Amino acid sequence: MSIVPALDVVELKKTYANGVEALKGVSLSVQPGDFFALLGPNGAGKSTLIGILSSLVNASEGDARIFGVSIRTQRSAAMRLIGLVPQELNFNMFEKPFDICVNSAGFYGIPRPIAAERAEKYLKQLVLWDKAFQPARAMSGGMKRRLMIARAMMSEPKLLILDEPTAGVDIEIRRSMWKFISGINAAGTTVILTTHYLEEAEQLCRNIAIIDKGRIIENTTMKLLLSKLDVETFVLDLARPAETLPVIADVKLTRVDDVTLEAEMSREHDLNSLFANLSAQGITVRSMRNKANRLEELFVRLVETGSTRSDKEAA
Amino acid sequence: MSTNANLIALGTITRREVVRILRIWMQTLLPSAITMTLYFVIFGRMVGSRIADIVPGIGYIDYIVPGLIMMAVITNSYGNISSSFFGAKFGRHVEEMLASPMPSWVILTGYVSGAVLRGLLVAAIVLIISLFFTRIHLYHPWITLSTILLTAIVFSLAGFANAVYAKKFDDIALVPTFVLAPLTYLGGVFYSVNQLGSPWREISHANPILYMVSAFRYGLLGISDIPMGVAYAVMIGFALVLGALGMFLLERGIGLRS
Numbered sequence: 001m002s003i004v005p006a007l008d009v010v011e012l013k014k015t016y017a018n019g020v021e022a023l024k025g026v027s028l029s030v031q032p033g034d035f036f037a038l039l040g041p042n043g044a045g046k047s048t049l050i051g052i053l054s055s056l057v058n059a060s061e062g063d064a065r066i067f068g069v070s071i072r073t074q075r076s077a078a079m080r081l082i083g084l085v086p087q088e089l090n091f092n093m094f095e096k097p098f099d100i101c102v103n104s105a106g107f108y109g110i111p112r113p114i115a116a117e118r119a120e121k122y123l124k125q126l127v128l129w130d131k132a133f134q135p136a137r138a139m140s141g142g143m144k145r146r147l148m149i150a151r152a153m154m155s156e157p158k159l160l161i162l163d164e165p166t167a168g169v170d171i172e173i174r175r176s177m178w179k180f181i182s183g184i185n186a187a188g189t190t191v192i193l194t195t196h197y198l199e200e201a202e203q204l205c206r207n208i209a210i211i212d213k214g215r216i217i218e219n220t221t222m223k224l225l226l227s228k229l230d231v232e233t234f235v236l237d238l239a240r241p242a243e244t245l246p247v248i249a250d251v252k253l254t255r256v257d258d259v260t261l262e263a264e265m266s267r268e269h270d271l272n273s274l275f276a277n278l279s280a281q282g283i284t285v286r287s288m289r290n291k292a293n294r295l296e297e298l299f300v301r302l303v304e305t306g307s308t309r310s311d312k313e314a315a
Numbered sequence: 316m317s318t319n320a321n322l323i324a325l326g327t328i329t330r331r332e333v334v335r336i337l338r339i340w341m342q343t344l345l346p347s348a349i350t351m352t353l354y355f356v357i358f359g360r361m362v363g364s365r366i367a368d369i370v371p372g373i374g375y376i377d378y379i380v381p382g383l384i385m386m387a388v389i390t391n392s393y394g395n396i397s398s399s400f401f402g403a404k405f406g407r408h409v410e411e412m413l414a415s416p417m418p419s420w421v422i423l424t425g426y427v428s429g430a431v432l433r434g435l436l437v438a439a440i441v442l443i444i445s446l447f448f449t450r451i452h453l454y455h456p457w458i459t460l461s462t463i464l465l466t467a468i469v470f471s472l473a474g475f476a477n478a479v480y481a482k483k484f485d486d487i488a489l490v491p492t493f494v495l496a497p498l499t500y501l502g503g504v505f506y507s508v509n510q511l512g513s514p515w516r517e518i519s520h521a522n523p524i525l526y527m528v529s530a531f532r533y534g535l536l537g538i539s540d541i542p543m544g545v546a547y548a549v550m551i552g553f554a555l556v557l558g559a560l561g562m563f564l565l566e567r568g569i570g571l572r573s
Binding site for chain 2: 016048051054055056057058075076077079080082084086088089090091092093094099103104106107108109110111112151
């Protein structure tokens with residue numbers, strides 16, 4: 001028996017009234033329980049796609065099914081399955097977080113006593129309970145973002161869509177949000193995440209799609225995608241200044257300053273031989289880090305390739 | 316959604332609207348109380364006592380009370396929904412309703428219920444104030460109640476359409492200033508259209524507010540410029556047309572969905 005996908009997008013197209021073609025036939029499948037990253041540069045079509053899935057944008061062509069339920073022909077049933085954390089703050093700033101959550105549950109037909117219990121549960125889990133009865137406009141940016149997650153959880157959706165949930169949030173709060181979302185996913189909720197923090201996607205997501213100029217240009221597992229990265233650059237912090245720039249076969253070394261080197265090497269080349277060679281030349285490495293996030297490097301490369309291809313097609 | 320879930324959703328929107336009305340009562344309830352008190356003092360006591368009775372046996376202040384109550388109902392039901400729904404659009408929190416499983420009729424009915432409740436609340440306040448100036452007789456309770464309800468529904472639905480089409484706050488202020496106010500003043504609140512000569516009397520019959528004010532006056536005083544059957548046909552007709560328009564706008568997402 002085949003498993004019904006949590007999300008099945010089929011040839012979705014969107015052309016806005018001003019003629020902008022935001023989606024040019026997007027097809028995508030997300031399996032139940034997945035933690036899925038949807039990445040793309042600004043204006044790639046991510047928010048349009050999410051807008052269509054959450055029925056805030058009308059599709060021009062195509063369809064999407066949430067656990068087999070069509071958003072076009074069974075909108076109400078499909079929306080019952082989705083929780084949305086949009087990019088822009090979209091709650092009433094004059095209302096209190098508790099009321100925002102309880103009212104949101106009411107829109108899903110959840111009785112008030114159950115809604116009140118859930119509001120307390122999720123506001124406490126997201127460390128917002130002490131602000132629950134103050135006007136939402138008095139909260140900090142990070143708190144407002146967490147409130148949107150709490151609100152989205154009120155209907156306990158099977159599919160949670162997070163559109164840049166951690167934008168503008170400090171690292172401490174971001175990590176607490178990752179922990180919360182990972183917990184939700186571990187409990188069985190399928191999560192789709194869009195973010196510009198690529199280390200966030202790399203750390204959290206198992207599968208990934210990259211969208212650019214309204215088309216999916218990559219759709220694979222995170223592991224497989226990262227394995228495509230053939231060259232990595234490491235930054236090496238040295239214990240003492242290196243008098244001469246060492247020479248090592250198959251490794252391109254460059255001096256950043258007296259005590260910092262950059263080593264660009266193929267993924268085939270192992271780190272043990274790099275360190276052995278450096279030791280042999282009297283260089284001690286105190287610490288090491290990736291110059292750029294691995295996913296970030298791939299992302300930039302894929303989007304650049306996509307742009308070149310589009311330009312050629314246009315020409 | 317099931318019927319029970321729809322009722323919970325409907326109750327949620329209505330409750331939220333009522334909480335909003337009561338929270339900002341200085342903007343929603345007080346202005347009409349002050350304006351109508353001034354109308355009663357100036358047109359009822361100071362000027363009204365020198366105006367000849369429009370209908371023999373009914374004082375001028377008694378004659379204008381139904382019209383003033385209707386004026387308050389029209390302004391408040393229209394203003395409530397246009398400002399609340401446009402505010403939700405402007406603040407983007409309308410999205411939480413549009414992205415929910417609620418059917419369009421629940422959203423429309425919820426907002427209309429809130430606006431109608433404000434209309435009725437303000438009507439009750441104006442009625443209580445009028446008791447300080449005159450004695451109210453209730454000739455036809457059901458006609459009084461049904462007329463006030465239908466009027467509040469019609470203008471709530473009109474206010475909803477205005478809010479959907481509005482792109483800026485100016486757009487929701489234009490209709491009350493340039494359409495509603497003239498129609499209300501020329502709708503027989505302060506005079507009987509039968510006093511007008513031709514063609515103004517005939518032209519006045521194109522004003523839907525005339526039918527509402529006349530029917531309400533009939534409920535309170537037992538006198539009307541318009542036959543009741545015609546008045547109900549106009550009110551129900553407008554309610555159905557504007558209700559269909561509201562549903563069409565929500566279903567198609569005009570002004571709401573990209």
